[in-house]
Amino acid sequence: MTDDMGLTQLLTETKFAAIERAFREHFQLALEATGRDGQAVPPLCSADCRPGFCVRVQADPLGGDRCAAERKRAVEIAAETGQSFITICHAGIVLVCVPVVDTDRVYGGMFFGKCLWEPVTPIPVRDVERRLRDLEAGPEAAVAALLNLPVIRGRQIHNAAEFLFDLLYEVGGFDARVIRWRRQRSRQQSEIGEFIQQHKKLGAEWQYPLKSERALLQKVKIRDRTGAKEILNSILGTILFKDIGDLGILKVRLLELLSVLSRAAVEGGVNVETMLEKNLTFVNKVMGIDNQEDLCAWISMALNDFLELVYASQDGRKMSQIRPAINYIDANYDKPMTLADIARASHLSASRLAHLFKEQMGITIIEYVTSVRIERAKALLLGTDQSCTEICFETGYNNQSYFTRTFKAVVGMTPRQFRVQNRRSGLPGERP
Numbered sequence: 001m002t003d004d005m006g007l008t009q010l011l012t013e014t015k016f017a018a019i020e021r022a023f024r025e026h027f028q029l030a031l032e033a034t035g036r037d038g039q040a041v042p043p044l045c046s047a048d049c050r051p052g053f054c055v056r057v058q059a060d061p062l063g064g065d066r067c068a069a070e071r072k073r074a075v076e077i078a079a080e081t082g083q084s085f086i087t088i089c090h091a092g093i094v095l096v097c098v099p100v101v102d103t104d105r106v107y108g109g110m111f112f113g114k115c116l117w118e119p120v121t122p123i124p125v126r127d128v129e130r131r132l133r134d135l136e137a138g139p140e141a142a143v144a145a146l147l148n149l150p151v152i153r154g155r156q157i158h159n160a161a162e163f164l165f166d167l168l169y170e171v172g173g174f175d176a177r178v179i180r181w182r183r184q185r186s187r188q189q190s191e192i193g194e195f196i197q198q199h200k201k202l203g204a205e206w207q208y209p210l211k212s213e214r215a216l217l218q219k220v221k222i223r224d225r226t227g228a229k230e231i232l233n234s235i236l237g238t239i240l241f242k243d244i245g246d247l248g249i250l251k252v253r254l255l256e257l258l259s260v261l262s263r264a265a266v267e268g269g270v271n272v273e274t275m276l277e278k279n280l281t282f283v284n285k286v287m288g289i290d291n292q293e294d295l296c297a298w299i300s301m302a303l304n305d306f307l308e309l310v311y312a313s314q315d316g317r318k319m320s321q322i323r324p325a326i327n328y329i330d331a332n333y334d335k336p337m338t339l340a341d342i343a344r345a346s347h348l349s350a351s352r353l354a355h356l357f358k359e360q361m362g363i364t365i366i367e368y369v370t371s372v373r374i375e376r377a378k379a380l381l382l383g384t385d386q387s388c389t390e391i392c393f394e395t396g397y398n399n400q401s402y403f404t405r406t407f408k409a410v411v412g413m414t415p416r417q418f419r420v421q422n423r424r425s426g427l428p429g430e431r432p
Contacts (some may be wrong), residue, residue: 007033007041007100007107013171016044019164019171023112027160029152033100035108038072041296051114053145057091060135066090073402075099075109083183084161086113091142092128093149094157099165102174110168113157115150116157185297192237192296212238213260218368219363220264220306221328227330232257232303247295251286254299258282261306268311278305322346322356325365333372334396339365374410381419388415 020031033044057063070090074097078085087096093115097109125143132139169176212235219228239253262275282302289295328345343350373395380391389400397403400431407415
């Protein structure tokens with residue numbers, strides 16, 4: 001069976017028509033499916049999937065070969081990373097590939113785009129001329145067709161890629177477990193990589209992130225999936241910053257994290273016996289994984305399991321009552337706020353909220369507000385050149401002396417001392 005035959009059997013013309021109709025309704029863009037070899041599969045292509053620019057480029061044998069080779073490469077990259085691949089094609093226009101994968105078999109890609117990021121100016125014209133100068137007919141005809149291409153901004157292209165990915169797998173009915181695993185792994189590695197580069201740029205000293213662990217405990221207890229994953233990735237980035245490539249150290253650190261997460265789950269109301277049984281499975285899983293990327297992605301999946309266990313418990317339902325308070329504080333820490341303001345956001349009385357918050361989080365609401373503000377202040381001290389006065393007001397304080405006293409009480413040093421001690425080299429233009 002060829003790739004084309006496999007793709008048309010997997011994705012019927014009826015399903016393609018439904019996908020195309022929904023995609024056009026939201027983004028007014030045509031679709032073009034190819035097999036793994038990069039060759040178009042006509043039954044699964046919009047009638048207008050090739051704009052005049054592409055017709056002129058592909059009319060030349062060399063241009064046609066390059067288009068097919070590029071689509072083949074795009075399918076490979078998209079399938080390997082588990083996410084849409086967005087690029088500037090060999091001819092100089094935007095091209096997007098969403099991988100078509102069922103279980104672990106790659107069938108091809110669904111392409112769209114064939115547009116420009118920005119309106120036509122002499123700069124993109126010269127770029128296209130350079131790219132197409134070796135075509136037999138020359139670049140003139142293709143360049144003339146540039147003006148007929150749509151201009152679509154980057155954010156809309158990314159939104160369209162996300163929409164098509166979900167639409168394709170929902171309507172197609174494919175088994176998306178493998179592709180979504182690859183997608184999660186790629187995104188997580190990107191976030192961890194950015195975290196490591198930021199630490200290198202700032203010249204930060206390595207310290208095990210005990211405070212991040214405590215923050216992770218809180219996020220698990222309130223079942224904040226997004227917040228928990230962000231903190232988990234920052235912890236993984238901190239670990240890899242020191243021991244990148246050392247699989248043994250990473251496994252030990254992940255086993256330590258499993259203990260932290262288990263404690264959070266039990267404190268969130270999960271039965272101890274259930275948690276111990278779950279942990280045995282997790283430990284065996286960690287020991288059987290043989291590469292860094294899969295280990296990091298797997299601990300993120302384990303985090304989801306912990307969150308679901310907490311949510312299913314009685315205390316988990318209590319935690320959901322204070323979740324609006326947490327969200328309100330996280331979104332408004334830079335503004336004056338009172339207990340009454342936070343209680344209104346939670347639809348609870350101030351006394352009931354204060355009781356539940358202390359019971360479930362182990363700290364008072366005021367202590368939580370302070371921790372959020374101080375963590376933000378630390379990030380600004382290390383990542384910007386803002387003065388301490390500016391940071392004071394940006395983190396919700398209206399008195400610098402009070403801000404400095406509070407910071408010292410929490411961190412053990414003044415904001416200025418913290419900046420000096422944790423940044424070996426200041427950013428250009430840094431002010432005290």
